[in-house]
Amino acid sequence: MRIHNFSAGPATLPAQVLEQVRDELLDWHGAGMGIMEMSHRGKDFTGVIQQAEADLRELMGIPGNYKVLFLQGGATLQFAQIPMNLLGGRSADYIVTGSWSKKAYKEAQRFGDVRLAATTEAAAFTRLPRGDELKLDPHAAYLHVCTNETIHGVEMFDLPDVPEGVPLVADMSSHILSRPMDVSRYGLIYAGAQKNIGPAGLVIVIIREDLLDKASAMTPSVMNYATMAENGSMLNTPPTFGIYLAGLIFQNLKAQGGLAAMEQANSAKAKRIYDAIEASGGFYRNPVERSCRSRMNVPFTLANPALDAGFLAEAAERRLSGLKGHKSVGGMRASIYNAMTLEGVDALVDLMQDFAARKA
Ligand SMILES: *Cc1c(COP(=O)(O)O)cnc(C)c1O
Numbered sequence: 001m002r003i004h005n006f007s008a009g010p011a012t013l014p015a016q017v018l019e020q021v022r023d024e025l026l027d028w029h030g031a032g033m034g035i036m037e038m039s040h041r042g043k044d045f046t047g048v049i050q051q052a053e054a055d056l057r058e059l060m061g062i063p064g065n066y067k068v069l070f071l072q073g074g075a076t077l078q079f080a081q082i083p084m085n086l087l088g089g090r091s092a093d094y095i096v097t098g099s100w101s102k103k104a105y106k107e108a109q110r111f112g113d114v115r116l117a118a119t120t121e122a123a124a125f126t127r128l129p130r131g132d133e134l135k136l137d138p139h140a141a142y143l144h145v146c147t148n149e150t151i152h153g154v155e156m157f158d159l160p161d162v163p164e165g166v167p168l169v170a171d172m173s174s175h176i177l178s179r180p181m182d183v184s185r186y187g188l189i190y191a192g193a194q195k196n197i198g199p200a201g202l203v204i205v206i207i208r209e210d211l212l213d214k215a216s217a218m219t220p221s222v223m224n225y226a227t228m229a230e231n232g233s234m235l236n237t238p239p240t241f242g243i244y245l246a247g248l249i250f251q252n253l254k255a256q257g258g259l260a261a262m263e264q265a266n267s268a269k270a271k272r273i274y275d276a277i278e279a280s281g282g283f284y285r286n287p288v289e290r291s292c293r294s295r296m297n298v299p300f301t302l303a304n305p306a307l308d309a310g311f312l313a314e315a316a317e318r319r320l321s322g323l324k325g326h327k328s329v330g331g332m333r334a335s336i337y338n339a340m341t342l343e344g345v346d347a348l349v350d351l352m353q354d355f356a357a358r359k360a
């Protein structure tokens with residue numbers, strides 16, 4: 001019996017998709033072998049990657065002047081790959097709103113001139129910067145944001161006012177596909193797969209074509225967006241199994257009604273947990289400003305941290321796992337990606353209410 005897995009990532013995947021993977025593992029569509037065992041150059045796998053890209057384009061409404069790349073190295077490699085490909089000897093702006101954008105900002109400093117356009121670290125990353133706090137360079141090579149901070153539970157619902165001509169680069173690792181996004185507002189979107197897409201090892205980059213020719217000369221070929229785009233993400237062997245599984249997830253999302261339907265489901269799930277926190281009279285607390293509370297990652301603390309271990313033990317008894325908060329924030333964190341069911345969320349809310357009633 002499967003548990004309710006609230007892990008921040010690698011994270012839960014839809015049981016239906018995993019069952020299909022199991023059924024196809026040894027013999028994919030009568031090929032007599034599984035996806036992991038077949039050549040990435042053969043017509044079977046070529047069909048798989050093309051279908052995955054077409055489905056992702058349809059789901060996200062990706063315009064024709066954007067390339068979709070299936071890469072490796074996780075979102076963390078993108079922290080380096082982005083400046084290598086986009087800086088072009090200029091400077092770039094970073095908005096730091098939590099641990100992940102801070103890491104991206106730090107890593108980019110190896111490659112050239114990067115500016116801190118704003119940071120909310122002084123507010124313990126519990127809010128987004130206001131417009132008047134942004135010091136944006138109108139000549140920046142790009143402006144980098146993390147649109148969902150997985151650790152701090154801060155989500156960007158409104159984008160900053162980006163200076164005309166400056167490409168917006170977004171780390172969407174932990175909320176891509178959770179709701180419709182207007183891809184045309186971004187120069188580059190990237191996301192590691194293991195939060196809301198599929199298995200770790202795959203990272204998806206969506207890049208506007210005019211940004212493809214700016215890589216520094218020392219950029220390795222497998223890290224060069226233009227080279228990877230020219231080769232259909234197959235300059236070398238791509239992460240075939242991850243691409244196949246991602247493709248099944250895209251089909252599953254389409255069958256559920258696409259991203260508008262996911263947004264409805266995700267806001268309903270998040271609302272139940274935030275409401276339970278608000279109704280607890282301070283027993284549970286989420287420190288993030290209401291307007292930017294994440295629908296994917298809900299961190300919360302117990303007023304009395306001595307009760308943390310008991311809460312987690314009772315969670316385990318109820319088959320709820322992955323709720324321990326990130327060490328930098330403490331307390332709990334419920335990651336409720338697309339694949340987390342409403343049933344799982346209700347089981348968590350039941351525990352929260354029941355636990356508070358007994359221990360308050
Ligand atoms: C998980 C995560 C990362 C890092 O992903 P890796 O695949 O471990 O490199 C980066 N950014 C965000 C927002 C994340 O949630």
